Amino acid sequence: EAGVAQSPRYKIIEKRQSVAFWCNPISGHATLYWYQQILGQGPKLLIQFQNNGVVDDSQLPKDRFSAERLKGVDSTLKIQPAKLEDSAVYLCASSLEGLAGVEQFFGPGTRLTVL
């Protein structure tokens, strides 16, 4: 079974530039998550989708971050404009359902460096 795919794996940009990350979840998984992991910390949820609807985006900095999941499959996360503090690993995860007893499967992440 193919896992969660993410691209690119690495990205280096200047501050105030824009960047986009792509995620392809495991086939059939209705729930998709984006997490931000700053060096030395645990991942923090940015946004959760159930199919193509947003379930939780309370931690998403909406003035600069946006995310979409068109057709309820792939998802993109965009940062515009980027700040130095956005340097982090962005992890995508998926699960069959967004329930507490259901395992989440994580992708390898995209490491973003903002200079």
Place this chain on the structure above:
Amino acid sequence: DAKTTQPNSMESNEEEPVHLPCNHSTISGTDYIHWYRQLPSQGPEYVIHGLTSNVNNRMASLAIAEDRKSSTLILHRATLRDAAVYYCILRDRGSGNTGKLIFGQGTTLQVKP
């Protein structure tokens, strides 16, 4: 959300058992206890979860205290590949909850050959 407390780091010798503790004194009756681990340069991966009873799977065992205020993840024979950050996470299964994972700092496990 109820919080967990874990030691920052632990060491183990290869092929010996490892007991990773987690305290969650404010756990509610609807909280699952989940464990994930994150190997270097990888995304987290699921290890095990339980509610009230001890659980076993191919990766590990989870021992849950009778009052559910603490739990222990047991790796029966540590290998070098088990060196990772281990996260103990409570997930509320109550209605209306999204089941999101709230990660703490975790325990960094070092395995020595």
